[in-house]
Amino acid sequence: MRPFYWLALVTILGAILLPREIPPELYPVVETSKAATVRFVVPLGEFGASGGSGSIVSPDGYVFTNFHVTSGVRNLMINLDSGEEIPARIVGSNDKVDFSLVKLTPPEPRVFPYVKLGNSDLVKKMDRVYAIGAPGDRSASVLFSPGRVYREWQLVNTVTAGSVVDVHLPFTILNPEYGREMSPDYGKELSAMIATSATINAGNSGGPLFNFLGEQIGVNSWGASIFEASHIAMPINDAKKSYEDILSAGRVIYPWAGIYIFWSSARRKGATNLQTGGWGGRLGIPSAQEILAEYVATSIKMGLREYQKFLYPSEIKGVWPESPAEKAGLAPGDVILSVNGEKYRDAFELVRKIRAKKVGEPVEFLIKRGKFQALVTVILEEQPQSPAGAGGTL
Amino acid sequence: MKKPFPILGALLLLSVANAEQTPKKLDPKNFPYVQAIQKVAPAVVSVEGLTTPGAVVAPGVVQRLQLQTGASGFIVTKQGHIITTYEITKALKDIQVTLTDGRRFKAQKVYEDRWNNFSILQLEGKGPFTPVTFGDAQALRPGESVLAVGFPLAEGLTATAGVVSSLRNFYLLTDYMVPYAIQTDATYYSFNLGGPLINTRGEVVGMNTFSAESYLFFLPVISEQILRQMQNVNFALPANIIQEYLPGILAGEKVFHPWSGIHVVEVSQFLRYYVGFPPEWIDRDVGVIVDNVDAKGPAGKKGVQLGDVILGAKVYLATGERTLKEELVFRSPVDYAATIAKMKKGERIRLSIIRGGKPMEVEFEPFEKPPDAFPGTV
Numbered sequence: 001m002r003p004f005y006w007l008a009l010v011t012i013l014g015a016i017l018l019p020r021e022i023p024p025e026l027y028p029v030v031e032t033s034k035a036a037t038v039r040f041v042v043p044l045g046e047f048g049a050s051g052g053s054g055s056i057v058s059p060d061g062y063v064f065t066n067f068h069v070t071s072g073v074r075n076l077m078i079n080l081d082s083g084e085e086i087p088a089r090i091v092g093s094n095d096k097v098d099f100s101l102v103k104l105t106p107p108e109p110r111v112f113p114y115v116k117l118g119n120s121d122l123v124k125k126m127d128r129v130y131a132i133g134a135p136g137d138r139s140a141s142v143l144f145s146p147g148r149v150y151r152e153w154q155l156v157n158t159v160t161a162g163s164v165v166d167v168h169l170p171f172t173i174l175n176p177e178y179g180r181e182m183s184p185d186y187g188k189e190l191s192a193m194i195a196t197s198a199t200i201n202a203g204n205s206g207g208p209l210f211n212f213l214g215e216q217i218g219v220n221s222w223g224a225s226i227f228e229a230s231h232i233a234m235p236i237n238d239a240k241k242s243y244e245d246i247l248s249a250g251r252v253i254y255p256w257a258g259i260y261i262f263w264s265s266a267r268r269k270g271a272t273n274l275q276t277g278g279w280g281g282r283l284g285i286p287s288a289q290e291i292l293a294e295y296v297a298t299s300i301k302m303g304l305r306e307y308q309k310f311l312y313p314s315e316i317k318g319v320w321p322e323s324p325a326e327k328a329g330l331a332p333g334d335v336i337l338s339v340n341g342e343k344y345r346d347a348f349e350l351v352r353k354i355r356a357k358k359v360g361e362p363v364e365f366l367i368k369r370g371k372f373q374a375l376v377t378v379i380l381e382e383q384p385q386s387p388a389g390a391g392g393t394l
Numbered sequence: 395m396k397k398p399f400p401i402l403g404a405l406l407l408l409s410v411a412n413a414e415q416t417p418k419k420l421d422p423k424n425f426p427y428v429q430a431i432q433k434v435a436p437a438v439v440s441v442e443g444l445t446t447p448g449a450v451v452a453p454g455v456v457q458r459l460q461l462q463t464g465a466s467g468f469i470v471t472k473q474g475h476i477i478t479t480y481e482i483t484k485a486l487k488d489i490q491v492t493l494t495d496g497r498r499f500k501a502q503k504v505y506e507d508r509w510n511n512f513s514i515l516q517l518e519g520k521g522p523f524t525p526v527t528f529g530d531a532q533a534l535r536p537g538e539s540v541l542a543v544g545f546p547l548a549e550g551l552t553a554t555a556g557v558v559s560s561l562r563n564f565y566l567l568t569d570y571m572v573p574y575a576i577q578t579d580a581t582y583y584s585f586n587l588g589g590p591l592i593n594t595r596g597e598v599v600g601m602n603t604f605s606a607e608s609y610l611f612f613l614p615v616i617s618e619q620i621l622r623q624m625q626n627v628n629f630a631l632p633a634n635i636i637q638e639y640l641p642g643i644l645a646g647e648k649v650f651h652p653w654s655g656i657h658v659v660e661v662s663q664f665l666r667y668y669v670g671f672p673p674e675w676i677d678r679d680v681g682v683i684v685d686n687v688d689a690k691g692p693a694g695k696k697g698v699q700l701g702d703v704i705l706g707a708k709v710y711l712a713t714g715e716r717t718l719k720e721e722l723v724f725r726s727p728v729d730y731a732a733t734i735a736k737m738k739k740g741e742r743i744r745l746s747i748i749r750g751g752k753p754m755e756v757e758f759e760p761f762e763k764p765p766d767a768f769p770g771t772v
Contacts, residue, residue, distance in 0.1 A: 025594075026557065030537030083725070085679055130537065130557070135624055159536045160579040160626060161557040199579050199626040 026130055029214035030159055034081055035113040037208060039134040039156050040069055041077040041085060053133035053207030054078070054102065055216055056114045057243070061104030064219055064239050065206030067093050070100040078104060081157065092246035098221055098234065099242045099252070100206070115208055118215030120235035123167055123194060130161040131198040131220050131233075133207030158204075162197030165230065168348075169193045192352055193232045194218045200231035209233040255357045256383030258323020259330065259394050261314050261347050310347035313337055313368075328378045330367065337366040337373065354380070354394045426594040427541060431553050433596030435494050436524040437469040438589060440548040441478050441501070441515070443486030457485065466544040466589030467491070467515070468598065469525050470640060474499075474517035477636060479588035479603060480506055481567060483513045491517055492548035505643045509570035509651045509763055511603050512631060514643060526590060529597030531576060531632035534558050539594050540578055542602050542628075544586025556580025556626070563732035564629055567604040570651065570763070571731040571772055572631060576600045579626040591630040600630030652737040653763035655691010656698055657770040658682040658727045669703050670751025681705050681748075682724045688768040692758040703748040707733060712740030731772040734760055
């Protein structure tokens, strides 16, 4: 055979094996991902809930969304891309990671269009992404109206595009003084979020974030209304883990040592008393205090001064009674120098390291107490549901 | 031909490595965005003028000072007609228009469409003027790249990039429904309103009309709501509407704005039982309920009342014999508003109504929406 045949073959093979090229325009992939994006209908008169979005992830109709979309809704109704309304039920949810798994329950079994799930570990800064959802909610539309004019303000199938601004963003709302979602009980597990410049408004919550190949890489969680280009999405790998746990065990399982790394338990207990309604309490309209809380929390989230408190090494603020950490002899005031011989950058990475382990796995902490250092082995247990497993524990 | 595979492997590796090491050299001047902006640039203008003191610039906001302000616009004919936003230019006098090449002209208002929110101005002076090329707004797909171009106060051309968020029937700031308005996340600000929304080929697909942010800002609502405002929810008037009306307007005709004079809202499940829906319709997501009736309107004159439920309608053409144009059901208030908005002059609509549990029908011909129409009526 002549060599240039080989050359031709090599060129073709080379073209096939090259890294997948990102398409410059995204409308070809948007078509397919739009078909699998759904809207959570808020029945008229049901004021506790705000609208939200979601994405169908399996042909039999499992839907990923945020916990704060499904909480407070009595009868879930889901609006498909085609306009059909289909009843749904909550299969399982976890308020700690702000995740809900919902199953569509159509009268007759059928096959739904579904999104392709990607791998959020591969997401890098500057990756181009797009979000689909239904921004706007009815509680806003009531106030929109000059002269009692009522407008539909859920803008279904809105596509917004942008790029990844940050990965592994610690999105922990640190201010315990305000309502439920502002307390450390909420959002403390969100230690590795994706920040994007694709606009996420109220109502986009729970909707999918895609890369330009059309793979879902995140669940849109928070639109920071005050700062542009700081919209927060939950990585899809966290959602996939919750999905598998809920299907196999009925709940989301995380390993837990019982260490308070962000707040002391006493302060956390005080904060739980403040669970008064929160967003979507009375009429679904936030009070001035709650708005201010969001403002403060968002500022703190971004603030370097606040972040520096969580840099290496982390001090144990509290230990839950009869937790694995207490059994192993850890006490408040101990400084964690390393985990399994590895150092960490900040408290959030420490949380991520523990979270990556399995229940029943031993973890070796190098501890500094006063002048002394010691290796302590903690056998992880399953993180209990509230109250012990809450509030920035690891 | 004894050892093809090592050679093949080596070549393969080389080709992959080469491709990764030498990225394509790109000249920034050849980027599609840059070329698109350069193509549209000669037709983009800045519209400036003095506000009339005492003018109502937004619902409930009276401008008492005389200010110099402006918007963007673009040239649509070789005779020097430009199109810009009505919302800002309605209160302007002594209008000065600056082209991107630095030429300045005085301009006269030729036509103002308060409902579709555009004004047409005529430049006073000799050309040549370069009009824009219109693209097909109906062929846009969600996800397609668009650019909002503006020439704020003649200070230099600006462009913000985004994607088409969706094409939807939507109400403009003026309370008027526009079928297939373009929703985009390309950022709007005060001075690129009225400017063109272009695709990556430099064709104009719409006019930047309003953003939800500015909408909220103008409303006399509590300041908390402003903090919770929506970002980058922006709407453009689609170019096909401009293209459709422009020849008529230049020939001296007026644009017809169909108006039925009622305002409808969704029917909740509870209301379905209360108003006596037929059993076979009760579980179907169909029907809108009349919330407000303007007695001056055609529907009000024909006896449509508060609390009537409208299930659907038949639309008849304006020709001599009755020819059915379309028959439809209303799933949402937007459906009803869009049906009225798409009607031509002389067409008649026959509504299927349920009043007090009894079905009935009302037929009327929408007429021109008056400036003092009750707010919210379509």
